[in-house]
Amino acid sequence: MSAPSYSIPGVVSAAPTGPVERAADAAASMALVDSGARSVAQVLAQSQVEDVLAELERDLVGLAPVKARIRDIAALLVIDKLRINLGLTSQAPSLHMSFTGNPGTGKTTVAMRMAQILHRLGYVRKGHLVAVTRDDLVGQYIGHTAPKTKEVLKKAMGGVLFIDEAYYLYRPENERDYGQEAIEILLQVMENQRDDLVVILAGYKDRMDTFFQSNPGMSSRIAHHLDFPDYSVDELMQISGKMLGTQNYRFGPGAAEAFDRYLQLRIGQPHFANARSVRNALDRARLRQASRLFAERDRELTRDDLTTIEAQDILASRLFKTE
Amino acid sequence: MMTNPTGRLTQGQFSFLPDLTDAEITLQIEYGLKKGYAWSVEYTDDPHPRNTYWEMFGMPMFDLQDAAGVLMEVKNCRKSFPSHYIRLMAFDSTRGVESIVMSFIVNRPKDEPGFMLERQEMQGRSLRYTTRGYGADKPEGKRY
Numbered sequence: 001m002s003a004p005s006y007s008i009p010g011v012v013s014a015a016p017t018g019p020v021e022r023a024a025d026a027a028a029s030m031a032l033v034d035s036g037a038r039s040v041a042q043v044l045a046q047s048q049v050e051d052v053l054a055e056l057e058r059d060l061v062g063l064a065p066v067k068a069r070i071r072d073i074a075a076l077l078v079i080d081k082l083r084i085n086l087g088l089t090s091q092a093p094s095l096h097m098s099f100t101g102n103p104g105t106g107k108t109t110v111a112m113r114m115a116q117i118l119h120r121l122g123y124v125r126k127g128h129l130v131a132v133t134r135d136d137l138v139g140q141y142i143g144h145t146a147p148k149t150k151e152v153l154k155k156a157m158g159g160v161l162f163i164d165e166a167y168y169l170y171r172p173e174n175e176r177d178y179g180q181e182a183i184e185i186l187l188q189v190m191e192n193q194r195d196d197l198v199v200i201l202a203g204y205k206d207r208m209d210t211f212f213q214s215n216p217g218m219s220s221r222i223a224h225h226l227d228f229p230d231y232s233v234d235e236l237m238q239i240s241g242k243m244l245g246t247q248n249y250r251f252g253p254g255a256a257e258a259f260d261r262y263l264q265l266r267i268g269q270p271h272f273a274n275a276r277s278v279r280n281a282l283d284r285a286r287l288r289q290a291s292r293l294f295a296e297r298d299r300e301l302t303r304d305d306l307t308t309i310e311a312q313d314i315l316a317s318r319l320f321k322t323e
Numbered sequence: 324m325m326t327n328p329t330g331r332l333t334q335g336q337f338s339f340l341p342d343l344t345d346a347e348i349t350l351q352i353e354y355g356l357k358k359g360y361a362w363s364v365e366y367t368d369d370p371h372p373r374n375t376y377w378e379m380f381g382m383p384m385f386d387l388q389d390a391a392g393v394l395m396e397v398k399n400c401r402k403s404f405p406s407h408y409i410r411l412m413a414f415d416s417t418r419g420v421e422s423i424v425m426s427f428i429v430n431r432p433k434d435e436p437g438f439m440l441e442r443q444e445m446q447g448r449s450l451r452y453t454t455r456g457y458g459a460d461k462p463e464g465k466r467y
Contacts, residue, residue, distance in 0.1 A: 128388050
């Protein structure tokens with residue numbers, strides 16, 4: 001009864017703090033637990049790495065260099081686990097990335113997936129994605145930029161910060177531009193809190209190159225520079241098939257061939273934006289299909305009618321008229 | 324009589340326990356975030372029990388997912404005010420609650436003299452009481 005229910009600092013008995021500390025340690029470093037696995041197969045069985053890779057292979061068309069890099073990162077995680085099990089030290093790798101490529105090559109799509117992938121591989125704790133552009137990071141007057149950038153960084157902690165069109169951050173023509181301040185804060189956090197946050201910068205190749213040239217610090221802190229290649233016609237056809245599938249549409253007889261021909265013509269045209277152009281073309285085809293069905297007032301429409309895009313819907317495109 | 328048995332300020336949660344380590348603070352923050360609370364950091368060098376409003380260190384942090392962001396602010400605040408009292412507060416924005424639901428001290432000065440009970444003699448034999456921090460004599464910023 002005489003013993004107080006609290007412990008006075010300095011005269012603490014060691015016993016009650018034990019479990020709390022152990023729980024805290026476990027939460028702080030999930031990856032550092034010896035799971036007893038000694039072979040790659042055992043680690044794979046305990047993690048979701050293989051599911052992640054299979055899903056990636058299934059859902060994303062083409063993008064060989066990107067998939068290869070994700071496979072490397074996954075492999076490192078597995079080997080790190082084995083190293084930890086044998087008591088070897090392993091440091092969390094720097095995972096900041098830059099995605100460069102032409103419009104519509106899947107930079108944003110992959111970034112969205114990346115947060116999920118890294119979370120399932122165990123590199124980020126929460127696996128959410130915070131997508132921002134220059135407006136969200138750079139303030140409008142002196143003293144506005146730092147709190148704004150920090151707020152975004154805090155929101156992104158435990159997940160992935162995706163900066164789209166990152167080259168806009170740096171405006172060389174205006175030396176008093178606040179973008180530089182945002183870049184400096186970014187760099188500091190990218191360096192000091194590598195295990196709290198993964199930063200992905202994305203943008204068009206040529207502009208990102210000049211951005212990195214004028215910010216060598218940024219370039220050297222990014223370990224993974226991934227270049228997204230343009231898609232071939234075959235890959236674009238696969239993509240269109242997937243896009244139609246998710247919207248419950250399909251090509252009718254001859255429509256796939258017509259779309260193939262459309263793509264071959266479209267690639268040569270200016271402002272071709274890879275998958276984005278495919279999506280726009282399909283959207284237009286859906287519009288034409290809708291007005292074709294709309295014209296036949298008295299016909300009873302079946303499920304097939306409503307889901308099929310016919311060759312004529314595609315051949316009505318302006319591209320074929322110039323041939 | 325001992326009026327300050329632990330030699331330390333006891334306000335908010337966990338104040339009778341030894342100081343929380345950063346790992347333990349992280350767990351508390353995680354708990355709050357899971358409940359959807361918004362954390363904020365406040366500091367003061369006048370910890371009088373009636374001093375409800377401490378100085379805000381930055382804005383309250385809404386829409387956070389991970390404790391690392393809050394802990395970063397705590398560390399920044401500790402760097403700026405190493406010998407002030409710093410507390411973390413969690414705001415619950417649920418309609419009808421809309422108030423602070425968690426609050427605990429994450430930094431305190433090395434030496435905490437505590438408070439004295441002042442007695443003012445009035446007419447007859449009546450007394451008026453007031454508490455005054457021993458540290459509060461000096462001007463702001465030089466107290467601890």
